[in-house]
Amino acid sequence: MKVLTSTFDLGSDVAVANREGNLERIAELDRQLDLAIAGGGERYVARHRERGRLLARERIELLIDRDAPFLELGNVAAWGTEFPVGASCVTGIGVVSGVECMIVAHDPTVRGGASNPYTWKKVLRAMQVARENRLPTISLVESGGGDLQRQAELFVPAGRLFHELTALSAAGVPTIALVFGNSTAGGAYVPGMCDYAVMVQNQAKVFLGGPPLVKMATGEDADDESLGGGDMHARTSGLADYLAADEEECIAIGRDIVEHLNWRKHGTPAAAEVDAPVHDPEDLLAIASVDLKVPFDPREVIARVVDGSRFEEYKPLYGTALVTGWATVHGYPVGILANARGVLFNEEAKKGAEFILLCNQTDTPLIFLQNTTGFMVGTQYEQNGMIKDGSKMINAVTNSKVPHITINLAASYGAGNYGMSGRSYDPRLLFTWPSSKTAIMGPEQLAGVMSIVARQAAENAGRPFDEEADAERRAALEERIEAESLALYMSGQCYDDGVIDPRDTRDVLGMALSMCHNNEVTGTRGFAVFRM
Structure with a gap:
């Protein structure tokens, strides 16, 4: 194959302007990524640590192989909405015990890991990627379930997660749940639908209805541990396949499970020797x-x-x-x-x-x-x-x-x-x-098309065309389309x-x-x- 030569003038005014502009945009991207990494903010991160818990990204770092890359998906999901950047979860592809896996981790510092509409967009996209590419899926669970105030937007898509987990299993793609804390209501079905479930003793709480709901529904007074604690699920219900003493052991067990999957890629491997691009x-x-x-x-x-x-x-x-x-x-x-x-x-x-x-x-x-x-x-x-x-x-x-x-x-x-x-x-x-x-098209073109249509409508109706109002509408429309296309x-x-x-x-x-x-x-x- 021909080696491409470069004719771009890296010292030109265009090159300098491009570099400055791109660095500004990357700096803004980094600021948004910092917000996603910060989760619920210093107060909730501190409270989470006081409970002896690891953060979502720390769990992922321990789960994937040492020095292995992590390709995060949906890194700025929910940007520009009322919900936190990152949509209260982390999804991405990482190598675990030598196997590329899809990883979905709840962020418990954001409203207790509760799901919002963008959480489900992000999680279901991760499930689609896992299905299309035969990726074993590992769920790092600590979530209070869906945000009940947004139930109308959550209920239908949330059910799709259970469908995707069982469909993956039926296709021979392993699914693993590592449960670190609450896995309530619909979230309780995540370990239930996965092939393997590991729970942290004295931390994992998996139940369809927590003590308050049980009290309302049946009048029974129940405590967290007997209702859905990890020890109960390991000894009595059988939902937990493994009971871990702490989070580090839970992650280690998860890595062992992946190691014993005997997983093989179906595609052709990459060339053994790879050379970097000639150009920087x-x-x-x-x-x-x-x-x-x-x-x-x-x-x-x-x-x-x-x-x-x-x-x-x-x-x-x-x-x-x-x-x-x-x-x-x-x-x-x-x-x-x-x-x-x-x-x-x-x-x-x-x-x-x-x-x-x-x-x-x-x-x-x-x-x-x-x-x-x-x-x-x-x-x-x-x-x-x-x-x-x-x-x-x-x-x-x-x-x-x-x-x-x-x-x-x-x-x-x-x-x-x-x-x-x-x-x-x-x-x-x-x-x-x-x-x-x-x-659909550039902001100027779109606003111009709408202006032409409005002008023709006025002519066909025999009414005068308001040039000043049209200019205002065009400017407003250009501004909105510009913002919505970024x-x-x-x-x-x-x-x-x-x-x-x-x-x-x-x-x-x-x-x-x-x-x-x-x-x-x-x-x-x-x-x-x-x-x-």
Whole structure:
């Protein structure tokens, strides 16, 4: 494969402005991540420690292998809402006893670990990732259940967790519950639905209804331990498979369980020897445009992400606004589709569809690097069959069975988002860079379209058009759409799997590809009808 050369001027004014802007956005991202790590705040963290308990992230750190990475998902879930950043839980992929596992940990410092609507969005997404990629799942449980004041928003999605846990088990994917504290009401079914349950003595409390509810329902006076303590469940009910003396032993038992699973990946292993990119990933801060109207060559990104900066480009002279080709990332072969000039024309759509088919023929995972304003509009392009050609690409994305991993580098607008495997097209994982935006279209374009529609409506009705009011509406709409398309907002709504530092892109992709290879990697051999 050809080694990519870099022509980007790292000393230019554009590069300096990009670097400064990206560092500002990364600093803001770090501030939000600090809020998620802080959980319920100093007061509740201190109270939790006074009880001799570990924090959620400390439990994860002890659970995963020493020096192993942890790929957190939904890192800023619930950002911009009334709920704390992070949505009162931590989810992600970590290596436990040599096995890649999905880990779901309640944060008991946030309202006792009670679940809010975003908690369930985040947890159910983790379950989807575990199912698609055959990841053994470990739940670190200490939660008072759902926030009863939001029961109308919680009850239906909460039941899906039980479905997902039992479906994983039925598919032969192990599920493990490590119970450190309260696991109440619906949460009691988590250890009940898992293949293995470990409880901490004198800490774990697992019951369908706590003493107050039992008193209200039956008149019985019950205490925590006899009703749902770990010792009772280990000796009497049989719900606990193992009883741990403390949290450290509970985690150690969990690691032993994983070690004895005899777990094997179904996918092809990565190459034994992997070389780093020739070009420095640090440069990505200068390359990634903070002004999304300024395009940048995705080959500059690819050169800093793939092994040895090697890239075999496919159809380099045709449909040049879409770059396609083959490479390896951390030893895994991949096909890459990357937007070069934003708009997808007829040629780009056909080229993209054909490339996706080729990668499915060879069982090659696909990486989509998004920076698109959508498919081209206009009389010429409509007459040339833009709808048919765009549909070909979307058809190919929809019916492709190889793993898709998507990174939004800058803009992801309109049906271009779909053609480049946006969230609604089920990529295995989707991450965004801090400066990226996702929307139907850009704020100026959307506000302008609404203004034209309003102007035409006024003309058709024979009434005067209020220019001043229109200008105010356009400004307000642009401001709202701008806010709602930002990376933090979209990630806060759980429309992706997290916001990442551009410099971490290569390692994030490597971990994602390794995750995907827990399952078989097999392409589609028969596609739907392509309209010619």
